[in-house]
Amino acid sequence: MDSVLLETRNLHRYFGGLHAVNDVSIKVPQGAIKGVIGPNGAGKTTLFNLIAATIPPQDGEVIFRGKKITALKPHTVACMGIARTFQTTKLFGRMTVLENVMVGRHCRTRCGFIAGMLNLPRTWREDRETKEKALEILYDLGLKDHASETASNLPFGRQRLVEFARALAMEPALLLLDEPAAGLNIYETKELARLILWIRDRGVTCLVVEHDMSLVMTICDDVVVLDQGRKIAEGRPSAVQRNPEVIRIYLGCDDAQNSES
Amino acid sequence: MTQFRRYIPVIAVIAAVVVLQVVLSATHATYYMTQITMSAYYALVVIGLCLLMGYAGQVSLGHAGFFAIGGYTTAVLTTLNLLPYRDTPLVKLCSSLGLIFQRQDIYGADILSFSPWVAFVAALLLAVIIAFLIGLPVIRLKGHYLAMATLGFGLIIYRIVLGGSIFGQADGISNIPPFMILDGLQVNGRVPYRVMNYYIAWSVVAAAMVLAINLVGSRIGRALRSIHENEEAAHSLGVDTYRYKLFIFVLSALFAAVGGVLLTHYNGSIGPSEVTVMKSVRYLVIVAVGGMANLWGALFMGIILNFLSLRGVFGSYDDAVFAIILIVIMLFAPQGLLRMPRLPALWHGLQAREDTAKPVPSEVEGMAVPQKQSGGSNG
Numbered sequence: 001m002d003s004v005l006l007e008t009r010n011l012h013r014y015f016g017g018l019h020a021v022n023d024v025s026i027k028v029p030q031g032a033i034k035g036v037i038g039p040n041g042a043g044k045t046t047l048f049n050l051i052a053a054t055i056p057p058q059d060g061e062v063i064f065r066g067k068k069i070t071a072l073k074p075h076t077v078a079c080m081g082i083a084r085t086f087q088t089t090k091l092f093g094r095m096t097v098l099e100n101v102m103v104g105r106h107c108r109t110r111c112g113f114i115a116g117m118l119n120l121p122r123t124w125r126e127d128r129e130t131k132e133k134a135l136e137i138l139y140d141l142g143l144k145d146h147a148s149e150t151a152s153n154l155p156f157g158r159q160r161l162v163e164f165a166r167a168l169a170m171e172p173a174l175l176l177l178d179e180p181a182a183g184l185n186i187y188e189t190k191e192l193a194r195l196i197l198w199i200r201d202r203g204v205t206c207l208v209v210e211h212d213m214s215l216v217m218t219i220c221d222d223v224v225v226l227d228q229g230r231k232i233a234e235g236r237p238s239a240v241q242r243n244p245e246v247i248r249i250y251l252g253c254d255d256a257q258n259s260e261s
Numbered sequence: 262m263t264q265f266r267r268y269i270p271v272i273a274v275i276a277a278v279v280v281l282q283v284v285l286s287a288t289h290a291t292y293y294m295t296q297i298t299m300s301a302y303y304a305l306v307v308i309g310l311c312l313l314m315g316y317a318g319q320v321s322l323g324h325a326g327f328f329a330i331g332g333y334t335t336a337v338l339t340t341l342n343l344l345p346y347r348d349t350p351l352v353k354l355c356s357s358l359g360l361i362f363q364r365q366d367i368y369g370a371d372i373l374s375f376s377p378w379v380a381f382v383a384a385l386l387l388a389v390i391i392a393f394l395i396g397l398p399v400i401r402l403k404g405h406y407l408a409m410a411t412l413g414f415g416l417i418i419y420r421i422v423l424g425g426s427i428f429g430q431a432d433g434i435s436n437i438p439p440f441m442i443l444d445g446l447q448v449n450g451r452v453p454y455r456v457m458n459y460y461i462a463w464s465v466v467a468a469a470m471v472l473a474i475n476l477v478g479s480r481i482g483r484a485l486r487s488i489h490e491n492e493e494a495a496h497s498l499g500v501d502t503y504r505y506k507l508f509i510f511v512l513s514a515l516f517a518a519v520g521g522v523l524l525t526h527y528n529g530s531i532g533p534s535e536v537t538v539m540k541s542v543r544y545l546v547i548v549a550v551g552g553m554a555n556l557w558g559a560l561f562m563g564i565i566l567n568f569l570s571l572r573g574v575f576g577s578y579d580d581a582v583f584a585i586i587l588i589v590i591m592l593f594a595p596q597g598l599l600r601m602p603r604l605p606a607l608w609h610g611l612q613a614r615e616d617t618a619k620p621v622p623s624e625v626e627g628m629a630v631p632q633k634q635s636g637g638s639n640g
Contacts, residue, residue, distance in 0.1 A: 053499060078499035086497075092490035092552075095483070102480075107499035109480050113508060116479030117472040123479055124264050130480070170498060217275045 004063075005030045005205050006174055013046055013229075018045040019058070022229035028048070028174070032121075033196060033206045035207075035220035037213070039249075042226040045087060046208040050206070052084050053077040064254065079107035079238050083172035086165045087179045087209075093152035097143060097162050100151050101134040106171030137165045141195075157188050163177035164195065174205045181212040193219050207229070217241065225249075267448025267474050270557060271467055277465045278327070282456060294459040295450070297564070297573040301462035302524035304563035307547045308469050308556060314545070315554035316477055317509045318489030319400065320408040323415035325540035327388050327514040329422060331521025332531040334384035336434040337427055339526075347373060364438055372401025377440040377448075381522050388518030389511055396510040401503065412538065419536045434531025440526035448526040458527060463562040465523065469516060473556050485509055486554070539580045543570075546587045562598065 006028040013021040022044045030035045044095050051062055053074045060069045072237050078084075083104075089256055092100050105194045109125045138144045141161055148152060151162055160180065167175055177196070181189045181261055189212060196219050209218045216223060217237045225233040225240060227249045233240050241248055284290050310324050330380055343361060347353045352373075355361045360379045375383075388525050399410045421426045429435075439449035448461060461489040476482050487495040488502050496502050524533045534540075551558030564585075569575065590598065630635065 054493070054497075073501075074496045075499045075501045078497055084497050086494065090491045090494035090496065092487045093357065094490060095486055099483055099486075103483050103495065104498050106480065111474070111480045113481050113512075116481045117476045119264065119475040119479070166498065193456070254623055 003006070003030050004028065005065065007063040008051065008176075009063065010059050011050055011057045011062070013043075013050055013055065013057050015046075019229050021050060022059070024226070024229070024231050025060075026224050026231065026234070029205055029206060029222075030201065031200065031205055032221045033200050033208060033219050035208065035216040035223040036209045036226060037211075037223060038226035039215055041228075042130045044226055045178060045225070046229075048178055048207075048209055050083065052082060052176060054085075066164070078170065078204070081170075082171035082176065083167035083170045083174070084176035085160070085167055085178060085180060087182060088162050089156070089159045091151040091159055091162055091166075093150070095137065096148050096152050097149055098131070098134055098147040098153070100162055101137055102130050102170045104166040105130045105133060107170055134165075134169055137168050139164050141168075157184060160184070161195075164199075168199065168204070174207065175206045176198060177206060179209055179211060179213050181210060189215055206245040211249060266473065267478060269452045271292070271470055271474075274470070274560075275463070275467055278459075278483060283370075284532075286456065291455050296456050296568050297457050298455075298462040298527060299524060299571055300564045300567035301466045302520045303544075303567045304466055304560055305469055305520030305523075307551070307559045307563035308466075308473050309513035309520075310544050311475065311548045311551065311553075311556055311559035312473055312485075312516075313509050313513035314548050315342070315552075315559070316482065316489060317485040317504055319510065320404070320545075321411040321510070322515070322545065323395075323411035323418070324517050324544050325473040325536050325538070326415040326418035326519035327392060327517035327537045328540070329418055330388045330514075331384045331518030332390055332525035332535060333422060333434070333521075334387050335377065335380040335522045336437050336442075336525050336531050338380035338383060339377050339438055340372075340434055340436060341374050341427075342376075344371060349612060360467045366436055374438075377438065381440070384522045385518050388496075388514050390520075392511040392514030393507070396507045396514075398508045400510050405452050412541070415536070415538055415541050419538070422536050429532075431533060433530060433534075435530035437525055437529050437531070437630065439529075440523070442465055447524055450508040450529055462523070462527075465519070469519075470556065470560060477556065479503070479622060480559040482521075489554075496527050505532060539583070542587070543580075546583045546590075550586060550590050550598050555597055558597050578592050593595065 004027045008024055008026050011021050012019070013025045024043070024047060025124075026034070026036075033065050038044050046055070051064050053062075053072050053076070055069060057232060061068050063069070064077070064080060064082065067080075069080065069082075072080075092103065095103075105243065109126050111126050113121075115123050135144065135147060138147050141164065143158065143161060143165060146158065146162075149198055149251050151159065155161065160183075164180075179198070181192055184192060193215055196206055196208065208216065208220065221236065223233075223237050223240045232249060233243045233246045235243070285293055299465075306324055306328050308319060313319050313321055343352050352361065355375075360376060361373060362376045363371060363373050395411075395414055396635070399414070401409065402410055423430060439447045439451075439454075441447045442461070446457070446461070448458060450458070460542065477485075482502045484505055487498070487500060488505060492502050521531075521535075539555075541564075545561045548559050550566070551560070551562040566586075570579055570582075
């Protein structure tokens with residue numbers, strides 16, 4: 001239960017002269033919801049990209065399920081069980097909602113070019129399973145009625161939900177959520193919190209980058225605070241909230257209430 | 262049997278092809294079939310390019326190059342006279358394996374050359390290898406850069422063809438023998454074989470269409486489209502984007518090469534005019550007119566536009582017409598000619614606009630949430 005699913009060890013990443021991620025070591029226990037917070041430019045998204053192998057670190061390593069994944073390609077990392085959503089929703093706009101989620105099944109299916117071109121019986125079977133699985137996830141997320149809609153025609157909140165569905169279709173062990181509440185209203189953010197908790201209850205460990213403090217404080221078991229690329233605090237949300245250094249650096253002033261945004 | 266529903270249009274096209282043949286034969290207008298056959302071979306290039314451009318979203322301005330690799334390889338191998346080398350072990354070995362055949366040229370002199378089957382396989386292999394080697398670095402490029410790189414490839418092939426003496430330079434290569442596929446079945450442009458070749462060409466096109474629509478509807482097809490839509494997201498879902506782009510590039514080159522080989526045998530000749538950049542642009546125009554991610558549109562337009570061009574309808578403004586079509590399509594119907602905003606769609610569009618003008622009852626669409634979980638407040 002307390003085993004570590006993901007660990008970063010002394011990660012470093014520079015962009016030119018900017019030390020975007022500076023010696024960051026974090027541990028994400030299995031089944032936890034871990035938050036990553038910090039002011040703009042703290043290196044949160046860079047940390048995410050390092051974990052998802054979108055960009056390589058200059059030093060340090062990422063360990064997932066006891067294996068080093070630092071030198072791998074993003075698609076390999078994805079197939080090992082790390083799913084992600086993006087800060088700005090990145091749906092396949094001209095594909096239907098169902099097709100979007102079906103692409104999420106890519107790693108869990110086998111059928112190749114030749115079998116696909118010849119439309120062999122095993123491709124039908126596999127496609128039928130893919131479709132059933134995708135519909136199931138759409139049902140769970142209340143998107144079933146939108147299955148055949150073109151993804152870009154959905155309202156923004158639903159599009160984000162489709163992105164969640166797509167990521168869940170991968171049956172990941174770890175879900176990286178990059179500012180999932182960005183652009184959502186208060187009501188939607190509350191629903192989002194319930195959704196993330198529900199995802200965790202299905203056995204998916206979550207790592208959440210978020211600006212919305214109330215969301216982080218409600219759902220996260222554990223929070224890491226980054227500032228200028230460095231980890232400055234880590235612990236339970238309530239403890240981190242009281243940490244004087246966090247209040248000084250992250251919130252920028254002594255009066256925490258005024259600075260939440 | 263929903264799996265086979267996708268083949269209904271193929272069957273419809275085959276039926277239309279048969280009807281057209283009957284009508285043309287009955288009206289003694291079989292000469293049209295020659296251009297239709299040629300258009301069908303060009304349509305193969307277009308189908309391949311449609312997969313690459315329309316579905317995977319990767320531009321190529323070098324597809325005439327792959328067509329030429331197919332066409333010229335078969336042309337060179339089937340016209341190369343091996344008679345002087347008859348006694349060398351290699352040629353002996355090849356002829357004992359049945360890879361070489363003897364025939365007579367138009368002056369009645371004996372020629373020993375590779376059989377078209379050998380040339381066909383060699384041409385496809387060469388096209389695949391070159392597409393792979395070119396694609397390896399080039400397919401990493403995006404958008405304009407990819408267009409420029411493939412354009413450069415097309416230009417190189419053009420210069421090689423124009424400068425290489427074994428390619429006949431500006432004259433090209435002629436006296437290419439017919440391609441005996443089976444006994445009695447041959448790719449041959451002579452009048453007695455007109456109807457036969459009309460069906461051979463359409464069979465190849467139908468097969469290519471079946472492979473293409475299957476691919477598009479498969480897991481791989483979804484992955485290719487997802488690359489087109491958002492490469493980063495596709496990558497994050499586990500799609501090996503580089504590998505898939507490379508594969509579809511090679512596959513579309515293969516389609517072009519097949520078209521090149523067969524048309525070369527059908528025409529009995531090939532020249533540098535098949536390799537010009539304007540040919541590549543033409544294929545691209547046809548895919549765009551057909552609606553990009555629309556195989557049937559590409560096929561339809563590939564046949565119609567090539568047929569008109571081959572009939573000389575566009576006169577000496579041939580290339581200009583294709584360029585103008587491209588501009589007009591991009592300006593007025595970027596979704597392709599077959600998906601132009603028709604009146605009903607326009608009407609719905611207007612109605613939808615009125616609807617959005619009305620006040621929306623609730624701004625909050627709400628993020629639906631799993632039913633199983635209850636808890637948290639309902640704002």
